[in-house]
Amino acid sequence: DAGVIQSPRHEVTEMGQEVTLRCKPISGHDYLFWYRQTMMRGLELLIYFNNNVPIDDSGMPEDRFSAKMPNASFSTLKIQPSEPRDSAVYFCASSTTYEEIYGYTFGSGTRLTVV
């Protein structure tokens, strides 16, 4: 298995533009998590899904952020409009219900820079 795949690896955009981050979880994993990593706040959970259904989005900073999981093999995190304070590394992770065996698997992240 190729692991959790995120794209793009790097994104530089201008303030006010729409940004879409993509994630392909590991096949068979029924949980998907979006985390944001910054120096100041560390790793923060933004939202997570179970069987494609959003379970908790209380970590989403504001209405500019939205996430979808249209099927078991794909999820997007969208920021519209983007702001410089959104600059961070965004990680996607997936897991199974039987975490004792598999734990979380993280993607390599998307480094977002908003100028």
Add this chain to the structure above:
Amino acid sequence: AQSVTQPDIHITVSEGASLELRCNYSYGATPYLFWYVQSPGQGLQLLLKYFSGDTLVQGIKGFEAEFKRSQSSFNLRKPSVHWSDAAEYFCAVRKGGNTPLVFGKGTRLSVIA
């Protein structure tokens, strides 16, 4: 709310020396505990985890961690550090079931010759 504290932001050790990274958690019951490692520009990789049973758990890359309920701690150790261990280390906790992980702020490990 549960929280995780990693008191050391940055630690520097000599290659071949022993290592201990500290982690304290705040939660009423025994949570599920994890250590992850992040190399520069990479995602997080699971080193080891504790759910129950033996309080000393072994992980990958020669790491181990000990759960101490009385101290609410889950410290990571390695007897002899290699230069390739230089990375960021994160302790994480979850209440149980499939609740999401809550991460500490991380400890950056530097290894010198």
